Amino acid sequence: MNRLRTRGEETRAYWALVLPAFSIYLLVMAFPIVLSVVLSLSDYDGGKMFGGEPWGFAGFRSYARVFADPYFWNALKNNAFIVLISVFGQLPLGFVFAYIIYRKIVKWPGFWQGVLYVPNIISVIVVGLLWQTIFSPNGPIAEVMNSMARSGFQSKLEALFSGSGGFAVTDDLVRRILDLAGPAASEWFTDPVPELKDLILSYEGAPRAELIGDLCNLFVARWSPEFLSKPNLAMMPIMFVILWMYTGMYLILFLANMQKIDTQIIEAARIDGASEWQVMRFVILPALSGTIVNSAILAISGSLSSFSLIFAMTGGGPSRVTEILSIYMYNNAFLGRPNLPLANAISLIMVVISFLLIGLTKAVEKRYGGKED
Amino acid sequence: MTEELRTTALGRAGGRFAKGLAYAIMIVFTAMTLYPIFWLIMNSFKATREFQVSQLALPKEPTLANYAGAWEMGDFALLFPNSLVYTVGATVGIVVVSLLAGFAFAKIGSRATKPLYNAFIIGILITAQSLMIPLFLEVNLLGIYNTRLAVLLVYIGTGLPLGVYLATEYIKSIPNALIESARIDGAGFFRIFWKIVLPMSMPVAITLSILNISNIWNEFALINILVSKTELKSLPLGIFKFSGSLSTDYGKQFAALTIGMVPMLLFYIVFRKQITKGVAAGAVKG
Numbered sequence: 001m002n003r004l005r006t007r008g009e010e011t012r013a014y015w016a017l018v019l020p021a022f023s024i025y026l027l028v029m030a031f032p033i034v035l036s037v038v039l040s041l042s043d044y045d046g047g048k049m050f051g052g053e054p055w056g057f058a059g060f061r062s063y064a065r066v067f068a069d070p071y072f073w074n075a076l077k078n079n080a081f082i083v084l085i086s087v088f089g090q091l092p093l094g095f096v097f098a099y100i101i102y103r104k105i106v107k108w109p110g111f112w113q114g115v116l117y118v119p120n121i122i123s124v125i126v127v128g129l130l131w132q133t134i135f136s137p138n139g140p141i142a143e144v145m146n147s148m149a150r151s152g153f154q155s156k157l158e159a160l161f162s163g164s165g166g167f168a169v170t171d172d173l174v175r176r177i178l179d180l181a182g183p184a185a186s187e188w189f190t191d192p193v194p195e196l197k198d199l200i201l202s203y204e205g206a207p208r209a210e211l212i213g214d215l216c217n218l219f220v221a222r223w224s225p226e227f228l229s230k231p232n233l234a235m236m237p238i239m240f241v242i243l244w245m246y247t248g249m250y251l252i253l254f255l256a257n258m259q260k261i262d263t264q265i266i267e268a269a270r271i272d273g274a275s276e277w278q279v280m281r282f283v284i285l286p287a288l289s290g291t292i293v294n295s296a297i298l299a300i301s302g303s304l305s306s307f308s309l310i311f312a313m314t315g316g317g318p319s320r321v322t323e324i325l326s327i328y329m330y331n332n333a334f335l336g337r338p339n340l341p342l343a344n345a346i347s348l349i350m351v352v353i354s355f356l357l358i359g360l361t362k363a364v365e366k367r368y369g370g371k372e373d
Numbered sequence: 374m375t376e377e378l379r380t381t382a383l384g385r386a387g388g389r390f391a392k393g394l395a396y397a398i399m400i401v402f403t404a405m406t407l408y409p410i411f412w413l414i415m416n417s418f419k420a421t422r423e424f425q426v427s428q429l430a431l432p433k434e435p436t437l438a439n440y441a442g443a444w445e446m447g448d449f450a451l452l453f454p455n456s457l458v459y460t461v462g463a464t465v466g467i468v469v470v471s472l473l474a475g476f477a478f479a480k481i482g483s484r485a486t487k488p489l490y491n492a493f494i495i496g497i498l499i500t501a502q503s504l505m506i507p508l509f510l511e512v513n514l515l516g517i518y519n520t521r522l523a524v525l526l527v528y529i530g531t532g533l534p535l536g537v538y539l540a541t542e543y544i545k546s547i548p549n550a551l552i553e554s555a556r557i558d559g560a561g562f563f564r565i566f567w568k569i570v571l572p573m574s575m576p577v578a579i580t581l582s583i584l585n586i587s588n589i590w591n592e593f594a595l596i597n598i599l600v601s602k603t604e605l606k607s608l609p610l611g612i613f614k615f616s617g618s619l620s621t622d623y624g625k626q627f628a629a630l631t632i633g634m635v636p637m638l639l640f641y642i643v644f645r646k647q648i649t650k651g652v653a654a655g656a657v658k659g
């Protein structure tokens with residue numbers, strides 16, 4: 001066979017095989033990054049990119065604006081929360097689950113693993129809207145809290161009335177009811193004692209339950225998850241949902257890699273008298289160090305780019321306290337007066353941050369990590 | 374022997390208490406995982422009026438009206454086929470294009486391989502969500518905003534880095550002798566791909582499909598900036614309509630969420646083993 005012809009054929013075949021992948025890669029990954037660099041340094045403000053309004057170089061103005069914007073730092077802080085809950089919440093929890101299953105401490109390994117992974121395969125939009133409702137003032141948490149508050153108040157009222165016997169409405173009884181109601185009473189009455197007494201007397205002849213029910217309606221405030229709009233706490237439900245949704249994935253990763261460990265090592269350690277704790281500390285953890293670093297990288301890059309879950313759950317609200325970088329970027333590009341150079345600057349900042357964090361994770365592994373492949 | 378050793382060893386280590394604690398942990402978290410999903414499905418069969426007075430009880434008068442309403446309002450008859458087209462199209466695209474490139478990288482020597490392959494590896498770390506603004510502008514620049522082509526290209530592009538990586542590593546394990554003897558028999562590279570590489574790469578093709586099917590079916594952030602016409606939207610975009618102004622019609626919202634959830638739940642129930650294996654194999658960031 002002619003070697004030269006073969007060589008030429010090889011080169012042509014090589015490029016024909018690689019070209020589809022490479023051209024799509026350029027289109028979807030490389031070119032957007034270049035575009036983002038160019039636009040972030042420009043004063044482009046929408047419209048036709050070529051042949052429309054002229055636009056040009058504007059220096060690092062957009063970057064300066066981003067770094068001066070308190071909302072950027074707020075978004076960055078929220079992203080940091082998500083990274084933290086991912087790395088220090090999902091990973092350890094996933095490890096505990098995997099460990100319990102791997103060491104056969106519980107029966108039915110397939111069942112737990114199968115169930116705990118379920119939230120991963122549900123669309124984040126579904127998950128976001130579901131939990132938005134669960135945490136809303138009309139949701140089940142509020143309902144449980146309200147019914148608990150109401151039944152507590154109701155039983156106290158009943159105790160008061162049964163203590164008073166019959167329907168003798170004394171000033172003393174009225175005062176005690178007012179004590180029970182607390183500040184809510186002054187919202188309804190200007191001169192509480194006589195006014196409430198008149199009200200109660202107007203129920204004469206009606207069943208006691210009706211009176212008690214109406215008094216509950218009057219005095220038991222509706223509980224609402226107001227804490228969700230407090231700046232310091234608004235991220236809590238989001239972090240909870242992230243934990244709820246993705247922990248199962250780390251369970252799977254850890255378990256799959258634990259199952260690769262040679263069981264003879266564990267058995268030998270056991271025969272030599274190692275405790276369960278020592279087996280975990282000196283056999284299983286070191287064997288998983290590579291997986292742990294990989295998972296941390298996965299968690300970091302996943303949390304930095306997360307968008308849809310928070311977009312669906314809070315949209316960055318209330319009043320922007322739950323904004324993360326991607327939503328901050330999205331809002332700058334699509335809401336109000338779009339600022340495209342700014343949005344592109346944020347986009348690049350996000351890419352750079354994720355590379356920095358991943359580099360850091362790798363460095364930490366090199367410094368302290370075990371010696372697994 | 375192994376089994377016995379493990380249980381006795383454990384008995385020594387933590388005994389009953391550890392076992393009880395482990396069961397408690399597993400049961401609590403499993404319940405926390407399943408209950409919200411159960412709660413959602415259960416309430417999707419209640420009229421909104423019934424939901425407002427009782428959220429925790431089973432439906433007294435179960436109704437399918439929410440489903441009919443949500444199906445209509447969310448244009449799901451349009452969006453379902455769209456989601457199918459995007460998912461199947463992009464998954465097949467990712468698998469085929471990745472295997473083609475992987476074959477070249479693994480089995481045909483070239484100086485270009487190193488830089489190109491590294492470019493794909495770096496791509497694994499770049500999440501396309503952070504590029505959604507430039508992607509949006511690019512798609513407009515190319516005049517393919519609001520087209521299926523844009524959605525498919527972007528989805529294939531985001532799946533390629535991992536796809537190329539897994540395909541290349543897998544194809545490396547195919548014996549060179551097989552390919553060389555086919556070459557000596559005069560077969561061209563595409564024939565070899567079709568006759569040898571493709572059939573032998575089925576395991577990695579399945580892993581890649583599994584990884585991408587649920588990602589693409591559930592994808593929201595990118596398609597949200599790529600299309601605005603209802604005829605081109607996917608299911609997650611339709612479900613998102615049920616937030617905001619429609620969100621107080623709880624019955625319909627829950628039905629819509631359930632409609633969005635059930636296909637992937639079924640997919641998971643059927644392919645659980647493969648999905649679990651695929652996820653473990655695909656977790657290779659960096």
